[in-house]
Amino acid sequence: MDTDKTTYLRKIPARRSDSNKGTYGKILVAAGSEGMCGAAYLAGLAAYRSGAGLVRILTPASNRLIVQSLLPEAIFTGYDSDSNFRVLSEANVSWADILVLGPGLGTEALSVTLVRELLQAIAAQCDATPSKWLGKFPLLLIDADGLNILSVRPELMQLVDQIARQIPVVVTPHPMEMARLSAVSLQEILQCPAHAAEALAAAHGTITVMKGSETIVLDADGHAFQNLEASPALSKGGSGDVLSGAIAGVYAVLRADRIDALNEVPPEEQRTRWRRMAFDAAVTGVLLHAEAGRQAANIHGTHGVLARETADMLGIVMHA
Template sequence: MTIVNGVDIIKVSRIENLLNKERDRFLNKIFTQDEIEYIKIKDYNSQTVSGLFAAKEAISKLLGTGVGKVNWKHMEILHDKKGKPLVKLHNKGYKISKALNIENIKLSITHENEYALAFVTGETIKCQKDIIIPKYIKRMLPKREKDSHKGTYGRVGIIAGSKGMTGAPYLSAMAALRSGSGLVYAIVPDAISNILSVKLTEAIIKPIGNNIDHFTMDSVKEILKAIEGMEALAIGPGMGTDEERIELVKEILLTFHKPVVIDADGINCISKDNPDVLLNRQEPTIITPHPGEMSKLVKTRIEDIQKNRVEYSKYVSNRYKIITVLKGAGTIVSSEKGEVYVNTTGNAGMATAGSGDVLTGVIAGFLGQNIDPYKAAILGVYCHGLAGDLAEIDKGQYGMIARDILQNIPKSINKIQPL
């Protein structure tokens, strides 16, 4: 961690002259409405205004931009109940601070005779390696529109979980939210719904069945009702496998006519039954197997798959007309058209329980935002790996857990977005 700072000093008489000559024009140009209200409370005191002005100059120096690339209103000085100044960044100011990994910004304002002095500090973590985002990755992420609402960014359903496996639906649902989904529904067995209601504040919980520990065919109609109106679906994490759940997965895949991500036990279910069910879907389907799940799907040894990862990925995509995401070092994304992407982000610390559940949620979140399915898979894999690289800076590879990856998803997306 490195401490960075910015400092500025201004003569109070300069600000006093501006207040006397063109007060309203000056204030409206430099300050936000909340700041102007604070200045009014202080009876337009020239020392107060000078301190706020110097603070904004100091913050722009901290960010390394000066006032220009960030404008005056991208930086806002608020105050807590005790009158302590607090920094809030908006728009480009916020984006630049995140791109530079500047956090925990603290501001001090003081006055010395006829001068106002502002001093600001921030903490930044120096990346262990330069992160250069390929332009084709940046082009995959659409710009969010100002005139939009939560429905604009998709309704995503996460069908997951069973007794003892509450972490999987939590991680997938949170990852979908963190990747920009407008509405995320955690569709879980009733017996674990109370736990998910506590863990998931922002998601909508859809309990299925009556105090059941896991999904059964008796609840298939209830599930199909719950997923009506969804733009995308993820199915499988932590749901378990048996004859009923195998049949349940098949029924959902054949009935839901929108894009689906199949992961974990969802893949195991179709592997045990008949993978040809995938051929009966007319809508985009993405599977996200690790090598063990892939070996069950193609009835081949893990060792053989690992020696020929690209070939097996292409084979599965072509055979079943789907997008395949074969996880592991250098995750492979292949399409039914023969396209292949080999991911360059990620590290060995991501080989931890729940990491795949996070990836499933990220891809489903991008699908729900109507991003092209193949691009959504690539973008999801890239962001997920980059989040792992960012988590490594703080936690290292040995101490990294899935929640560390999850918490860095927004940072990874911020790095992909152009300033």
């Protein structure tokens, strides 16, 4: 199990002097439920703070005022029970380079419909327009209620398996979410989180971020990393949402730096490098998130850090 953080932190590239917002990707954050938009805001904020060029937040229309007040830099797209979720999903998946699905989404029927239609739209893009869609080197990250929905909807997990054969898929469960996904006890997960993460990655072809005080990242290709430096300031609501946004933003930065080189190699090598880039982004996001929590604690105290304060430190620790 690799524990050398310098291997990953030194891979963070400088921002390109010739860049524009399109250089650093379009991130879709499908998150939040009616009247509960904190997770959507935090994931979107973290994506921007960690380097994303453009963020669109897809959330219930009732959240518009709060989201646009808290994060006016983000594009807002709202929906309600009368929305055409197939059309909505196809349009947003076609727009995005990177997709974050699940923070604060809830598990109600409307949320299940959204998850289903987004996954179907992603699978369709992989199959129908491979040169256009796969040429963008997209990434799917599933967190929180996205994972809770998958745990009780095997047909949707099968869609994830299908997608993971085409593009990198990152899942970010905490121990309880992992227990639900794996159908094993929480105690078993806590006894050996690395085994649980390895099993999930192998079964579904995902990059698995097993969250905890010493977060573990594993993929189906045998890469494994453990962060040994705990950051207790992160034991607050919303920290997981910040991590999801951070991984997405870091991926956008790495993608901008490596995309030209990726386009120059044969397809099989391209796919290998692409998946490794996603693994690197997951590990780097974990490390930056932990350090941002520690830096925020220097200002607010370990007990006093809020998730948004961790998000606000991401850009500073990336620059260090």
